[in-house]
Amino acid sequence: MSTETSASPVSAAKATVQDAVxxxxxxxxxxxxxxxxxxxxxxxxxxxxxxxxxxxNVVLQNSYIVVMALGxxxxxxxxxxxxSVGAVAGFIGAVAAILMVDYDxxxxxxxxxxxxxxxxxxxxxxxxxxxxKIPSFIVTLAGMLVFKGLLLNVLxxxxxxxxxxxxxxxxxxxxxxxxxxxxxxxxxxNASGGPTPGTGIVLHSTTLVIGILxxxxxxxxxxxxxxxxxxxxxxxxPFVFFVMKNLVIxxxxxxxxxxxxxxxxxPNVLVVMGxxxxxxxxxxxxxxxxRRIYAIGGNVKAxxxxxxxxxxxxxxxxxxxxxxxxxAGLIYSARxxxxxxxxxxxxxxxxxxxxxxxGASALGGVGQVTGAVIGAFIMGVMNNGMGIMGINIDWQQVxxxxxxxxxxxxxxxxxxxx
Amino acid sequence: xxxxxxxMRDITKTFPGVKALSNVNLNVERGEIHAIVGExxxxxxxxxxxxxxxxxxxxxxxxxxxxxxxxxxxxxHDSEKLGxxxxxxxxxxxxxxxxxxNMFLGNEQARLGIIDWDVARRRAKELLRKVGLREDPDTxxxxxxxxxxxxxxxxxxxxxxxxxxxxxxxTASLSEKDSQxxxxxxxxxxxxxxxxxxxxxxxxxxxxxxxxxxxxxxGQTIETMDRxxxxxxxxxxxxxxxxxxxxYPSREPKIGETIFEVKDWSVYHPLxxxxxxxxGINLHxxxxxxVGIAGxxxxxxxxxxxxxxxxxxxxxxxxxxxxxxxxxxxxxxGKAVAAGLAYATEDRKTxxxxxxxxxxxxxxxxxxxxxxxxxxxxxxxxxxxANEYRKKTNIRSSSVYQITGNLSGxxxxxxxxxxxxxxxxxxxxxxxxTxxxxxxxxxxxYAIINKLAGEGKGILVISSEMPELLGICDRIYVxxxxxxxxxxxxxxxxxEKIMRAIVRGEEKAxx
Numbered sequence: 048m049s050t051e052t053s054a055s056p057v058s059a060a061k062a063t064v065q066d067a068v069x070x071x072x073x074x075x076x077x078x079x080x081x082x083x084x085x086x087x088x089x090x091x092x093x094x095x096x097x098x099x100x101x102x103x104n105v106v107l108q109n110s111y112i113v114v115m116a117l118g119x120x121x122x123x124x125x126x127x128x129x130x131s132v133g134a135v136a137g138f139i140g141a142v143a144a145i146l147m148v149d150y151d152x153x154x155x156x157x158x159x160x161x162x163x164x165x166x167x168x169x170x171x172x173x174x175x176x177x178x179x180k181i182p183s184f185i186v187t188l189a190g191m192l193v194f195k196g197l198l199l200n201v202l203x204x205x206x207x208x209x210x211x212x213x214x215x216x217x218x219x220x221x222x223x224x225x226x227x228x229x230x231x232x233x234x235x236x237n238a239s240g241g242p243t244p245g246t247g248i249v250l251h252s253t254t255l256v257i258g259i260l261x262x263x264x265x266x267x268x269x270x271x272x273x274x275x276x277x278x279x280x281x282x283x284x285p286f287v288f289f290v291m292k293n294l295v296i297x298x299x300x301x302x303x304x305x306x307x308x309x310x311x312x313x314p315n316v317l318v319v320m321g322x323x324x325x326x327x328x329x330x331x332x333x334x335x336x337x338r339r340i341y342a343i344g345g346n347v348k349a350x351x352x353x354x355x356x357x358x359x360x361x362x363x364x365x366x367x368x369x370x371x372x373x374x375a376g377l378i379y380s381a382r383x384x385x386x387x388x389x390x391x392x393x394x395x396x397x398x399x400x401x402x403x404x405x406g407a408s409a410l411g412g413v414g415q416v417t418g419a420v421i422g423a424f425i426m427g428v429m430n431n432g433m434g435i436m437g438i439n440i441d442w443q444q445v446x447x448x449x450x451x452x453x454x455x456x457x458x459x460x461x462x463x464x465x
Numbered sequence: 466x467x468x469x470x471x472x473m474r475d476i477t478k479t480f481p482g483v484k485a486l487s488n489v490n491l492n493v494e495r496g497e498i499h500a501i502v503g504e505x506x507x508x509x510x511x512x513x514x515x516x517x518x519x520x521x522x523x524x525x526x527x528x529x530x531x532x533x534x535x536x537x538x539x540x541x542h543d544s545e546k547l548g549x550x551x552x553x554x555x556x557x558x559x560x561x562x563x564x565x566x567n568m569f570l571g572n573e574q575a576r577l578g579i580i581d582w583d584v585a586r587r588r589a590k591e592l593l594r595k596v597g598l599r600e601d602p603d604t605x606x607x608x609x610x611x612x613x614x615x616x617x618x619x620x621x622x623x624x625x626x627x628x629x630x631x632x633x634x635x636t637a638s639l640s641e642k643d644s645q646x647x648x649x650x651x652x653x654x655x656x657x658x659x660x661x662x663x664x665x666x667x668x669x670x671x672x673x674x675x676x677x678x679x680x681x682x683x684g685q686t687i688e689t690m691d692r693x694x695x696x697x698x699x700x701x702x703x704x705x706x707x708x709x710x711x712x713y714p715s716r717e718p719k720i721g722e723t724i725f726e727v728k729d730w731s732v733y734h735p736l737x738x739x740x741x742x743x744x745g746i747n748l749h750x751x752x753x754x755x756v757g758i759a760g761x762x763x764x765x766x767x768x769x770x771x772x773x774x775x776x777x778x779x780x781x782x783x784x785x786x787x788x789x790x791x792x793x794x795x796x797x798x799g800k801a802v803a804a805g806l807a808y809a810t811e812d813r814k815t816x817x818x819x820x821x822x823x824x825x826x827x828x829x830x831x832x833x834x835x836x837x838x839x840x841x842x843x844x845x846x847x848x849x850x851a852n853e854y855r856k857k858t859n860i861r862s863s864s865v866y867q868i869t870g871n872l873s874g875x876x877x878x879x880x881x882x883x884x885x886x887x888x889x890x891x892x893x894x895x896x897x898x899t900x901x902x903x904x905x906x907x908x909x910x911y912a913i914i915n916k917l918a919g920e921g922k923g924i925l926v927i928s929s930e931m932p933e934l935l936g937i938c939d940r941i942y943v944x945x946x947x948x949x950x951x952x953x954x955x956x957x958x959x960x961e962k963i964m965r966a967i968v969r970g971e972e973k974a975x976x
């Protein structure tokens with residue numbers, strides 16, 4: 048039996064550039080698609096897309112979609128769906144408005160209460176899904192109707208606003224420039240002695256410094272992880288590829304940071320988003336909690352027989368989703384500076400579309416946080432670009448629908464070929 | 466004056482790597498009940514699938530003559546047109562449709578696609594009377610018991626003008642009373658001139674109804690005997706009479722104290738709470754011991770194992786589990802794992818693996834705390850573990866990043882084993898550890914089992930392959946219809962003794 052039992056010494060397979068590209072085709076494909084779409088709209092809008100003020104706008108317009116996409120990714124990877132997030136976000140926004148405007152509650156306390164309420168809402172829906180085994184589609188469809196109704200009820204037809212200034216900062220504020228502005232090109236002065244808007248280049252230097260720090264930290268971690276792999280005797284990816292990849296990512300980060308710095312600096316909401324994205328990447332890639340979500344999405348029976356408490360895990364996922372929907376509701380209402388009876392309507396579809404464009408599988412078990420974020424921005428940039436071009440809202444819908452279908456079809460086609 | 470209705474000549478059917486049937490001959494006469502017996506995996510079902518066209522003409526060699534004409538079926542539809550109808554072991558009824566709707570499914574009483582419900586109901590009533598089932602045709606299938614469902618299946622077959630009725634283990638899930646009623650019905654049909662093939666491994670049933678018996682073993686017809694020649698001994702010898710080859714690695718058993726004990730274990734069916742699946746099982750397992758559980762399909766082996774392992778099967782589970790002499794709580798899978806148990810499933814694709822994820826993630830999923838600190842996974846540590854177990858169990862793959870769905874059955878099984886080895890249990894329950902894998906991989910799995918026993922673990926092996934149990938076990942329990950009907954020491958066990966225990970158990974249950 049020697050031929051059968053002797054271990055064929057499979058060498059720690061040496062990865063080639065091709066392997067590395069193929070393995071990550073999906074993720075890089077998405078980045079390339081996003082870049083291509085940005086370049087396309089940059090050309091079609093005569094460069095307006097990349098105006099610092101517009102880039103800042105793109106971030107603000109999509110922040111609540113991205114925040115909810117993080118939770119929706121967990122939900123979809125676990126093999127579920129949540130149709131209620133738009134309605135929940137709208138409802139929470141209204142609750143926040145009533146607490147802060149009608150009852151003059153401290154914005155921080157009100158925000159905290161709203162997110163706790165989101166957790167409770169997610170927990171109730173999660174209970175029916177995880178323990179009562181009612182399909183998530185039905186539970187959250189019911190949730191959507193309930194919270195749409197409650198939104199109308201608590202506002203009783205009026206719009207509530209404006210919010211206290213401190214709360215507005217969540218969506219309208221920028222980080223303070225603690226270092227002080229950096230003048231590259233002095234603006235021309237106008238007749239009254241003040242600077243003419245749109246002339247000169249004055250940079251928000253704190254933003255620039257943060258951008259550089261992020262790139263340095265990212266490169267440090269990448270090199271460290273590569274060293275660690277090598278010291279354990281595992282070839283990671285080819286060196287050329289490693290350098291190229293990190294160069295491109297660093298360049299993109301620095302480019303965007305420069306754009307933000309030449310407007311008013313980093314929006315507060317982008318900081319919140321960035322921290323959340325990093326947290327969710329960490330959860331899904333490095334934590335046992337995240338790993339178990341992929342396991343139940345891939346094969347729930349096998350996961351249960353491996354000792355995973357699948358019910359509790361599902362419950363927790365919906366609690367997280369509820370909290371993120373609540374946060375998105377706060378951001379949304381802070382951005383409008385008002386809670387309206389129509390707030391949040393239809394947002395769930397944008398969120399779900401972002402996750403699917405980002406490569407998640409409707410069958411569960413497959414999907415990446417970065418993919419969902421990029422998916423959200425692909426849809427966001429298209430919205431923004433088509434808006435600038437003056438394309439009618441009706442055609443915008445048609446085009447977005449086709450892009451969603453095309454992205455998923457392309458994905459499946461690739462998988463079949465592989 | 467024999468009148469042959471069906472003749473199958475030199476049927477050979479191969480699957481990749483396995484010869485499932487080799488030159489099988491079967492001759493069925495008009496008006497007889499012909500029994501086909503054989504061990505699990507002997508090829509009985511494969512032969513019937515060839516006959517009914519599930520495996521289309523061209524995918525096997527040999528010929529089939531039905532009523533004197535050569536047949537080339539391209540699907541069940543073709544064989545049903547000629548009146549060959551098969552009733553599978555797992556009933557193929559739609560639970561939420563009515564009896565009448567099920568009876569004419571795919572054979573609707575319709576003109577131009579419009580169903581005539583009056584005709585359907587009238588015919589359904591006639592047919593139900595024939596099979597002796599007094600139920601309204603509008604009753605939903607889900608509201609009648611398994612025995613009655615079986616009768617609906619037969620009525621459904623009658624609706625198709627059946628000339629040759631094939632029943633695959635028709636009484637496997639029936640109570641004793643329902644089984645008797647069904648066999649009586651078969652005899653009644655025979656009087657009316659119908660021909661039937663009965664696949665069964667319940668020898669008392671075969672003796673009761675069959676005119677002739679054909680024994681199949683290892684994909685070959687061993688013999689066909691007439692009713693008067695049928696004896697239990699002769700059938701058993703024919704069924705198991707294969708020679709033992711040196712297919713099992715040797716081992717010096719080093720058996721220590723008892724580490725695992727199950728007392729008075731009883732389990733009921735999760736959907737039919739009045740059906741007791743496991744009936745007061747007591748068994749024990751010692752350190753370094755490999756103990757087998759033998760039994761036929763449906764004996765309750767998997768149900769026993771899964772109910773012990775965190776109540777993953779069954780309702781109303783009662784009994785006690787002891788690990789290292791101490792009462793262990795195995796109420797959930799998590800608790801069972803914590804108590805030192807592991808259960809490697811018989812169905813690795815459905816219950817064992819995340820087929821869309823790679824080897825590394827599958828190996829560590831049952832023991833993530835083993836590669837993480839306060840909930841954060843140590844990447845390098847996990848990779849090291851995965852590579853270590855890949856080497857230990859000799860998983861053949863390009864790397865630990867290969868998707869498990871693309872591995873061969875043998876390598877998938879090794880991933881399942883690795884997963885449980887890494888969880889470091891004291892007691893491993895292996896359910897059909899070598900099902901559907903090739904001989905070489907089997908040998909490797911046996912070697913792993915031996916090594917684990919050598920390390921002082923207790924191993925419980927459930928297997929339908931008796932030679933395998935005889936080859937690797939120190940002791941064998943024989944399970945039949947939810948009861949332990951025999952316990953044999955490895956050196957004194959033989960296939961005949963196991964079969965005898967099963968058959969005696971059945972006789973006891975019947976009387």
